Amino acid sequence: MRRALRLAVLGKHASPNPMVGCVIVDESGEKVGEGFHPQPGKPHAEIYALSSAGTKAQNSTAYVTLEPCSHHGRTPPCADALIAAGIKRVVVAMADPDHRVSGRGIKKLAEAGIVAEVGVLESESRRLNRSYIHHRLTGLPYVTVKIAMTLDGKTATGAGDSKWITGPRTRQWVHRQLRDRTDAILVGVTTILKDDPLLTTRIYGGKGRDPIRIVLDSNLRTPLTSNVVKQSRDDGKTIVACLTSAAEERGGEYADRGVSILPMKADNKGRIDLNELMQTLGTKWGLSSVLIEGGATVIASAVEEKLVSRYIATVAPKLIGGYSAPGAIGGDGLASTMKNAVQLSSVTVRRSVSDLVIDALICE
Numbered sequence: 001m002r003r004a005l006r007l008a009v010l011g012k013h014a015s016p017n018p019m020v021g022c023v024i025v026d027e028s029g030e031k032v033g034e035g036f037h038p039q040p041g042k043p044h045a046e047i048y049a050l051s052s053a054g055t056k057a058q059n060s061t062a063y064v065t066l067e068p069c070s071h072h073g074r075t076p077p078c079a080d081a082l083i084a085a086g087i088k089r090v091v092v093a094m095a096d097p098d099h100r101v102s103g104r105g106i107k108k109l110a111e112a113g114i115v116a117e118v119g120v121l122e123s124e125s126r127r128l129n130r131s132y133i134h135h136r137l138t139g140l141p142y143v144t145v146k147i148a149m150t151l152d153g154k155t156a157t158g159a160g161d162s163k164w165i166t167g168p169r170t171r172q173w174v175h176r177q178l179r180d181r182t183d184a185i186l187v188g189v190t191t192i193l194k195d196d197p198l199l200t201t202r203i204y205g206g207k208g209r210d211p212i213r214i215v216l217d218s219n220l221r222t223p224l225t226s227n228v229v230k231q232s233r234d235d236g237k238t239i240v241a242c243l244t245s246a247a248e249e250r251g252g253e254y255a256d257r258g259v260s261i262l263p264m265k266a267d268n269k270g271r272i273d274l275n276e277l278m279q280t281l282g283t284k285w286g287l288s289s290v291l292i293e294g295g296a297t298v299i300a301s302a303v304e305e306k307l308v309s310r311y312i313a314t315v316a317p318k319l320i321g322g323y324s325a326p327g328a329i330g331g332d333g334l335a336s337t338m339k340n341a342v343q344l345s346s347v348t349v350r351r352s353v354s355d356l357v358i359d360a361l362i363c364e
Contacts, residue, residue, distance in 0.1 A: 001063045001093060001121045007036040007045070008065045008128055012181045013209055014039055016288045018096075018132040022049040023063045024056075024087075032056040044069065046078040050085050058086035065125045067096040067118070070105040079108040089115040093125035097136040134309065135288035140278050144310040145292045145299050146178055147328040150318040155296065158324035160194060166316045170352040174314065175201050180208035183287040184239075188298040189217035198227050199293075211291065213238045214281070216272055216298055220246040224253060232258040241272055274305050300331030303342060308362055311344060315356040 007021030014020070014037050022045035024033035033056065035048020043051075046068055050057050068078040068090065082090060090109055095118060096102055109116045126133060131142035148165040149155050156162035164171065179185060179201040191197065192215055201208030213228050220242050222229065232238035239260045242251070247263035254261050262280065267273040281287045292302055302308050313328070335341040344360035351357075 001065070001091065002124075003031075003034070004045075004063045004065050005093070005121065005124055005128060007034055008125075011037045011039070011045075015131065015183050016040065016135065016286050018066050018129045020045040020064065020066045022046045022065070024049050024053045024060050025063065026056055026060045032060060041075075043075055044078045047075070047081055050081055053085075059088045060086075061089040061091060062087050063091045063120075065093045065121075066129065067092050067094070067101055067103075068105040068109070069096070069101050070108050071100045077105075077108075079105045082109065083112040083114065087114060090117070091120050092116065092118045093120055094118065094122045097133050099136075130309070131289040135282060138282075140282045140307070141183065141287045141290040142310070143278070143290050143292060143302060143308045144178070144182070144312060145302065145308050146174060146312045146314070147294075147299070148314045148316070149328050150316055150320050152319045152321060153327050154320040154322075154325040155294075155328055156326055157320055158322045162195070165318065166314045166355045167353050170314050170316075170355040170357065172204060173352060173357065175203050175208060178291055178312070179211055182211050182289045182291040184212040184214050184281065184289070185291045185293060186214040186216065186298070187292070187294045189215055189221050190297070191294040192217070192222050192226055192228060196223075196227050198231070200231070210235065210237060212285075212287070214290070215240045216277075217241065218243045218246065218266075218270075218272055220250045220254070222254075224257060229254065229257050229259055232260075234258070236260070241277055243272065271301065274301055274307060278307055296326055296328060296330030300329045300334065303329065303334060303362070304331065306364075311360050311362055313358045314352070315358060317354050 004021035004023045008019040011019040017040050021036045023031060026032045033049040033053025035045045037045045062082055068082055070077050070079045106116045134142040185199050199213040200210045215222055215228060217240050222240055228238045236258045239262050240254055241262040241264050243266055244263040247261050251261040264272045264277055292299055343363040345363050347360040349356060349358050
């Protein structure tokens with residue numbers, strides 16, 4: 001199962017499908033086949049493993065990181081393929097939370113006389129597919145906040161300079177482990193106006209997958225000459241969420257340049273309703289993961305609305321100081337007392353040359 005989990009990680013572009021790995025072992029304990037699900041529309045992990053095993057799959061055991069599917073989607077049911085191949089035992093890390101599958105795949109295997117066991121390295125499988133699980137259970141994308149800050153908590157100087165806070169190794173980690181693996185990256189219009197970012201995935205020695213770019217821009221202040229607009233003319237991967245009134249007035253100018261305009265209602269503060277936005281991204285757009293990289297007001301709003309599940313801080317051994325230098329989270333404050341502060345759990349800390357990467361989950 002550990003080998004199957006390592007294989008599953010190779011399917012980092014499988015979203016909105018889960019990352020799944022499969023290993024087939026014959027009666028003598030020898031591995032005879034393995035595979036993983038690379039991307040939507042491609043065969044699932046079990047099919048690749050069965051193909052590599054060939055006739056050796058007969059009377060063998062299949063180790064799968066997620067319950068084999070039992071329904072027809074873009075591909076036929078994997079449970080049927082395992083039955084047809086003569087597999088005698090299937091070991092599953094966890095049941096699939098998708099209502100079309102959950103329990104049905106295991107039931108189908110059992111009805112065919114296959115011994116099915118569930119729960120081997122389940123926590124590891126859940127951690128691997130937390131975006132998929134969250135999306136299937138809630139309909140909302142799994143939201144991660146990533147900030148880069150100095151050791152005194154500043155994200156830029158008082159003059160607005162933020163390039164670069166962390167070192168090249170840390171920034172490369174962000175591109176490989178976060179941007180390349182997320183469905184969409186979200187920023188506020190202030191970030192566009194100040195930095196004019198590309199919001200692409202740039203990996204040394206290769207090309208990463210660019211996430212969909214989402215800009216929160218209530219009144220459509222995003223310049224038509226900005227990088228996110230220019231890039232959308234080529235790839236159509238920029239969404240600008242704005243208030244309905246702004247969309248009616250200027251939306252066509254952006255649509256003509258390949259940008260998708262997403263009209264949103266206002267919340268009680270007159271800003272874009274983030275709950276409605278996430279519902280739209282999760283259901284209508286099918287996005288299972290969103291990475292928020294700025295700015296401080298956007299992050300504060302997302303945390304306040306309890307939309308954020310994971311919080312990552314990349315911290316550089318630098319000091320900026322000053323009341324005018326911005327911090328990571330803006331707004332009116334998340335808590336008035338320490339007792340009410342937002343709690344984090346499952347905290348990991350690792351070195352990235354001289355920087356630190358602090359990765360934590362937000363307690364519900």
